[in-house]
Amino acid sequence: MSDEVAISVTVNGQVEHVRVEPRLLLVHLLRDELGLTGSHVGCDTSNCGACTVQLDGQSCKSCTVLAVQADGSEVKTIEGMGTEDDLHPLQEGFWAKHGLQCGYCTPGMIMAAADLLERTPNPTEEEIRHGLEGNLCRCTGYHNIVKAVQHAATAMQSAEVSA
Amino acid sequence: MIPAEFDYVAPDTLQEAIAARTAGGEDAKFLAGGHSLLPLMKLRLAAPTLLVDLRKVPGLSGVTRENGHWRIGAMTRHAVLQDSHELGAISTVAAGIADQQIRNRGTIGGSLAHGDPASDLTTAFLAYEGTLTATGPDGPREVAATEFFQDYLTTALAEDEVITEVRMPRLEGYGYGYEKFTRRAEDWAMVGVVALVKQADDGTCEDVRIAMTNMGSTPLRARAAEDALRGRPLDAGSIAEAAGHAADGTDPPADRNASEAYKRHLAQVMTRRALTSATK
Incomplete structure (x- = not known):
């Protein structure tokens, strides 16, 4: 076996010191070593986006990033987005607008949508569809996902105005 | 899918990175963003014995x-x-x-x-x-x-x-167009075309560069289409005529998305669209 590498990754605000095999993928570090099973493995070929997390504030597909590449970085997963009592506006939006059926794609959708709203706080429908083109959903036909993101964008804009 | 085992280093300087790559022999690879290499490694189409990650090397971005x-x-x-x-x-x-x-x-x-x-x-x-x-x-x-x-x-x-x-x-004064035709939004193009056009004061084409994806074993220039347009007035007729030569001299490989004939057709259509965008 190749030598393990010591890395430090800040995951949802908590610093994690772990020793990993160089070939360990970030998604497996999160799921198997750290127990954060919200990030899903779908296609495992950087197509479907179910494994999307934020790495230093930008969305990425964690099935196509080595854990060692995240050394010294900050990772945010769906578990870091909100709590049951205090949902993130995107989580609220997916709930209110029925943006999911089976739910498998939802964590990745929300993490990709968070990047989209960071880049484009008030997106058009077309910008939402374009911004989420790296995420596949086999249930909803996307219409309610678009509505969920619009719902969140509106909530986040009005929160900013009142802040 | 898990890549085959490999050793990993992330040197702090370019010199160290090149030395590590050289010492690693023919099966060592540099790692940048990893979005071409890691998918190949996961499919075990590539199995480097050492990855030299460039992420800590200063001065390589921007x-x-x-x-x-x-x-x-x-x-x-x-x-x-x-x-x-x-x-x-x-x-x-x-x-x-x-x-x-x-x-x-x-x-x-x-x-x-x-x-x-x-x-x-x-x-x-x-x-x-x-x-x-x-x-x-x-x-x-x-x-x-x-x-x-x-x-x-x-x-x-x-x-x-x-x-x-x-x-x-910087190509000051050039208009540009980029057209790609994909089966799904995030796919590689079946054929993609970049067109760069410089229009002379009299409305003719002073310079044009057209390059195509997926029309051969390397990216290719559409030289025949460029030659057909250079010096001509830039209008819908001349653009369509030039675009008709986009696939001249190419031998595009068929793949699961497109036959050779279909790629040749797409090259012409994408070239016409890209030239049209570039001359707007």
Whole structure:
């Protein structure tokens, strides 16, 4: 076996010191070593986006990033987005607008949508569809996902105005 | 899918990285954003014994303007190019790569070094007649886009060389268009076309560069279409006529999405559309 590498990754605000095999993928570090099973493995070929997390504030597909590449970085997963009592506006939006059926794609959708709203706080429908083109959903036909993101964008804009 | 085992280093300097790559032998590889290499490793189509990660090497990222050129660090991510609207066509091409998650990780140096004729930036690099710096144990050397792509996934980079910078001429006064035809939004293009057009004061075509993805084992210039348009008045008729020559002299490989005949057809249609955008 190749030598393990010591890395430090800040995951949802908590610093994690772990020793990993160089070939360990970030998604497996999160799921198997750290127990954060919200990030899903779908296609495992950087197509479907179910494994999307934020790495230093930008969305990425964690099935196509080595854990060692995240050394010294900050990772945010769906578990870091909100709590049951205090949902993130995107989580609220997916709930209110029925943006999911089976739910498998939802964590990745929300993490990709968070990047989209960071880049484009008030997106058009077309910008939402374009911004989420790296995420596949086999249930909803996307219409309610678009509505969920619009719902969140509106909530986040009005929160900013009142802040 | 898990890659085969490999050793990993992330050196702090370029010299250390090149030394590590050289010491690692023929099966060592440089790692930039990993979005060409890691998918191949997961499929076990590539099994390097050592990855030399460039992420800690300083000075490899960013876009600066110098002497009529854009200097783009090899580790500059597609998302940075996407957001650098002053880059014109390069920004537009970068914004069309795969999806946002991929653009946030993939780098221009990695994309060029991979040398995939289906990839967007290789084609833009050829259209711009850019140059790049390849740095190895003996120091840096300059390689022109016209000499860089040699065959399918094969470039002029030596085994122990790494791309450190990419330069694109600023091409003042050129209009541009980029058209790609995909089966799904995030796919590689079946055929993509970059067109750069400079219009003379009298409305004729002073200069034109057309480069195509996926029409051969490397990105290709559509020379016959360029020759048909250069010096001619730029209108719908001349553009359509020139675009009709886009596939001349090419021998595109059929793939699961498109037959050779369909690619030749697409090359003409995408060229007409890209030229039309470039002359608006």
